[in-house]
Amino acid sequence: SQQGEEDPQALSIQEGENATMNCSYKTSINNLQWYRQNSGRGLVHLILIRSNEREKHSGRLRVTLDTSKKSSSLLITASRAADTASYFCAPINQAGTALIFGKGTTLSVSS
Amino acid sequence: DVKVTQSSRYLVKRTGEKVFLECVQDMDHENMFWYRQDPGLGLRLIYFSYDVKMKEKGDIPEGYSVSREKKERFSLILESASTNQTSMYLCASRKKTGGASNQPQHFGDGTRLSIL
Numbered sequence: 001s002q003q004g005e006e007d008p009q010a011l012s013i014q015e016g017e018n019a020t021m022n023c024s025y026k027t028s029i030n031n032l033q034w035y036r037q038n039s040g041r042g043l044v045h046l047i048l049i050r051s052n053e054r055e056k057h058s059g060r061l062r063v064t065l066d067t068s069k070k071s072s073s074l075l076i077t078a079s080r081a082a083d084t085a086s087y088f089c090a091p092i093n094q095a096g097t098a099l100i101f102g103k104g105t106t107l108s109v110s111s
Numbered sequence: 112d113v114k115v116t117q118s119s120r121y122l123v124k125r126t127g128e129k130v131f132l133e134c135v136q137d138m139d140h141e142n143m144f145w146y147r148q149d150p151g152l153g154l155r156l157i158y159f160s161y162d163v164k165m166k167e168k169g170d171i172p173e174g175y176s177v178s179r180e181k182k183e184r185f186s187l188i189l190e191s192a193s194t195n196q197t198s199m200y201l202c203a204s205r206k207k208t209g210g211a212s213n214q215p216q217h218f219g220d221g222t223r224l225s226i227l
Contacts, residue, residue, distance in 0.1 A: 050213070088153075101153055
């Protein structure tokens with residue numbers, strides 16, 4: 001299956017703390033994408049990491065990819081209440097068809 | 112910015128009705144997708160379209176059909192609505208790439224559909 005599986009299912013932290021979410025997948029990939037979904041809204045693309053990259057940064061986001069372990073992690077540093085959302089990973093294989101999403105990690109950041 | 116617009120945020124229909132969910136994107140994207148999202152099940156792909164008049168079944172196409180007569184519009188049709196089709200429906204679009212897709216998907220805000 002091309003589906004990614006996020007872990008943990010739920011995460012609760014205080015503002016200012018770092019949040020780490022993990023994603024595991026089973027097939028070879030071309031790239032892996034992370035998305036955020038605020039309650040009642042659509043998904044928003046956050047970051048894409050290619051299979052030949054090991055780490056990528058975008059603002060307070062840091063994504064790592066370990067293709068040997070078929071896993072990725074998303075780190076949000078200095079979290080804010082506005083980061084409260086569900087986060088999804090989507091591994092993309094060579095065929096690059098439709099994204100298949102897992103069940104996501106629900107992050108709650110309290111002030 | 113890409114804008115994907117779904118015609119209704121909330122919709123209530125009755126069992127047996129034929130239901131149309133409309134999605135329009137304004138960035139000339141070739142690829143379009145329909146998902147449904149249910150608690151505990153995540154997002155599941157219903158249908159997708161690589162380009163005009165093309166369609167491919169996703170993981171759960173039963174009870175649904177789609178129409179892509181124009182590039183900017185992708186319609187999801189519930190042929191005879193049933194209560195188990197009560198769900199959040201999300202539409203997305205993506206620019207076509209030559210090989211494996213390195214393009215992000217852009218989502219609409221969803222239609223929360225209730226079938227009574």
